[in-house]
Amino acid sequence: MHVIATAGHVDHGKSTLVAALTGMDPDRLAEERRRGLTIDLGFAWTTLPGAGEVAFVDVPGHEKFVANMLAGVGPVPAVLFVVAADEGWMPQSAEHLEALDALGVSRGVLVVTRADLGDAAAAIEEAHEWMAESSLRDLPAVAVSPVTGEGLDDVRAAITDLVSGLPTPDPAAPVRLWADRSFSIRGAGTVVTATLGAGTVETGDELLNTEGRVVKVRGIEALGEHRDRVTATARVALNLRGVDRDDVPRGLPLLTPGAWRMAESVDVELRHTSSEAPPERLVLHIGTAAVPCRLRPLGPAHGRLRLDRPLPLRHGDRAVLRDPGRRRITAGLLVLDVDPPPLTRRGAARTRAAELAGLRTADDVTAAHLCRGLRRGADLAAMGLPTPGAARHGDWWTGDERWAEYAAELAEAERRHRAAHPLEPGLPVAAAARRLGLPDPALVPELAAAAGLDCAGGLLTPPGHVPGLPDALDEAIRKLEGDLAADPFVAPSADRLAELGLGTAELAAAERFGRLLRVAPGIVLPPDADRRALDVLAALPQPFTLSDARQAMGTTRRVAVPLLELLAARGLTRRTEDDRHRLRDPK
Numbered sequence: 001m002h003v004i005a006t007a008g009h010v011d012h013g014k015s016t017l018v019a020a021l022t023g024m025d026p027d028r029l030a031e032e033r034r035r036g037l038t039i040d041l042g043f044a045w046t047t048l049p050g051a052g053e054v055a056f057v058d059v060p061g062h063e064k065f066v067a068n069m070l071a072g073v074g075p076v077p078a079v080l081f082v083v084a085a086d087e088g089w090m091p092q093s094a095e096h097l098e099a100l101d102a103l104g105v106s107r108g109v110l111v112v113t114r115a116d117l118g119d120a121a122a123a124i125e126e127a128h129e130w131m132a133e134s135s136l137r138d139l140p141a142v143a144v145s146p147v148t149g150e151g152l153d154d155v156r157a158a159i160t161d162l163v164s165g166l167p168t169p170d171p172a173a174p175v176r177l178w179a180d181r182s183f184s185i186r187g188a189g190t191v192v193t194a195t196l197g198a199g200t201v202e203t204g205d206e207l208l209n210t211e212g213r214v215v216k217v218r219g220i221e222a223l224g225e226h227r228d229r230v231t232a233t234a235r236v237a238l239n240l241r242g243v244d245r246d247d248v249p250r251g252l253p254l255l256t257p258g259a260w261r262m263a264e265s266v267d268v269e270l271r272h273t274s275s276e277a278p279p280e281r282l283v284l285h286i287g288t289a290a291v292p293c294r295l296r297p298l299g300p301a302h303g304r305l306r307l308d309r310p311l312p313l314r315h316g317d318r319a320v321l322r323d324p325g326r327r328r329i330t331a332g333l334l335v336l337d338v339d340p341p342p343l344t345r346r347g348a349a350r351t352r353a354a355e356l357a358g359l360r361t362a363d364d365v366t367a368a369h370l371c372r373g374l375r376r377g378a379d380l381a382a383m384g385l386p387t388p389g390a391a392r393h394g395d396w397w398t399g400d401e402r403w404a405e406y407a408a409e410l411a412e413a414e415r416r417h418r419a420a421h422p423l424e425p426g427l428p429v430a431a432a433a434r435r436l437g438l439p440d441p442a443l444v445p446e447l448a449a450a451a452g453l454d455c456a457g458g459l460l461t462p463p464g465h466v467p468g469l470p471d472a473l474d475e476a477i478r479k480l481e482g483d484l485a486a487d488p489f490v491a492p493s494a495d496r497l498a499e500l501g502l503g504t505a506e507l508a509a510a511e512r513f514g515r516l517l518r519v520a521p522g523i524v525l526p527p528d529a530d531r532r533a534l535d536v537l538a539a540l541p542q543p544f545t546l547s548d549a550r551q552a553m554g555t556t557r558r559v560a561v562p563l564l565e566l567l568a569a570r571g572l573t574r575r576t577e578d579d580r581h582r583l584r585d586p587k
């Protein structure tokens with residue numbers, strides 16, 4: 001299916017032309033028929049030899065309804081630009097051309113109607129002069145009289161040529177369906193109509209609205225027929241489950257879940273329609289949406305928009321800015337970056353403008369993001385951006401220079417940690433991720449390789465690093481080992497430990513290196529004290545009492561109680577019913 005919009009001044013015969021081509025009246029409202037002009041969007045369709053199914057979105061031409069006109073042409077790739085031969089170029093002809101040019105619409109047919117009432121050749125020449133500097137320059141032109149039927153075959157032939165040159169949409173692309181009408185049908189529920197510009201919709205699909213609410217497609221109709229599956233480009237009516245008609249008004253997009261990023265602030269390239277500075281408050285028109293926004297200029301050709309409500313925007317989207325007060329289009333725009341950096345420093349706006357001027361392609365925008373840090377490939381895709389080269393790890397990407405900076409930061413973090421915590425065996429991976437602000441600790445081992453660090457057991461150390469105690473601590477432990485050499489079960493007192501400068505951290509470090517055994521807080525023995533204790537206890541009659549053990553080891557209850565508890569916890573002894581102790585395996 002192909003979808004084409006009409007454009008042109010009010011009462012120049014757009015609806016009459018569509019009706020003559022399709023046999024359907026696109027003016028669906030009683031008021032439109034009574035007043036003889038299109039107020040809202042109209043829809044009609046036909047099948048043309050060589051073109052197949054063609055649907056028409058008929059837009060209003062009156063100045064009061066330009067917002068409705070923008071909703072009609074926004075999602076559509078081609079246009080029938082209509083000019084009446086007896087009136088020629090008119091004010092709304094110019095405004096519609098301005099809107100189409102701002103949206104970048106470049107494919108269409110110039111149709112001069114009422115050829116039986118005026119000079120068609122002069123009207124065509126005049127229209128081409130107006131269009132010469134726009135995206136619609138050099139449109140093929142035909143003259144027609146829908147009343148007499150003269151020229152209708154020429155219009156059909158021009159449409160056939162037009163649709164044969166339209167780009168083929170990607171049927172696998174994520175869906176962004178801008179609703180242009182919603183209503184309820186008794187027994188069926190909510191129905192939304194829209195132009196499907198890319199992707200595929202099937203019965204049973206689940207879509208999201210901008211509030212994250214899931215709606216299910218229970219039925220599809222296209223060109224008056226029920227269908228199980230529709231691919232772009234197409235006019236569709238979706239019967240939705242799980243949503244009220246008021247929840248899907250015109251301008252609300254229905255989206256493929258997880259494929260879009262909701263943007264509240266976007267950086268754009270501007271093409272102003274006049275030299276007059278635009279006001280700060282404007283309305284952004286994209287698809288069928290019309291969202292108030294604030295424009296912050298960033299140089300002569302760029303700006304930042306802050307939207308009153310978030311929209312699913314991507315790099316490369318085209319839209320229109322309109323001044324509702326003066327009822328005029330102020331600029332067309334191209335979306336460059338839907339996740340721009342904050343402008344907080346003095347001169348940041350000027351710097352950002354220079355950066356935006358260098359962003360010519362989607363690859364350029366990707367590179368700018370990756371220079372700032374790590375991004376998921378899925379997030380880049382949701383912004384309409386490609387992923388270059390290979391991922392750093394999993395779905396994480398960043399630029400070479402930023403990766404090298406991360407590596408240098410990691411090396412420095414490890415050095416500082418080692419200096420500040422000499423008793424620890426290395427910098428934990430999780431701590432390193434926090435210090436560098438990395439979004440995923442799994443990146444640290446990959447980054448360690450780039451930083452020239454070893455990563456083992458969840459710890460980062462310099463290459464070839466041999467763990468050891470600092471000299472002062474090693475000397476203190478040697479003195480303690482000397483104390484314990486003669487009486488291995490006589491733990492040093494708290495005063496002695498304090499005298500040697502051995503606190504909890506120092507004792508823990510010594511135990512990690514196998515120099516001591518901590519049987520309880522503040523109670524340390526030689527590292528093989530458990531084995532020695534078993535040798536002593538094995539010589540006692542089994543079972544034995546705490547007192548028997550204490551006397552055999554030549555120690556105090558302060559040491560004997562926690563030592564026996566340690567042996568029991570390791571499964572080497574067990575307590576009997578009469579509260580005695582027995583070795584599990586005396587051998």
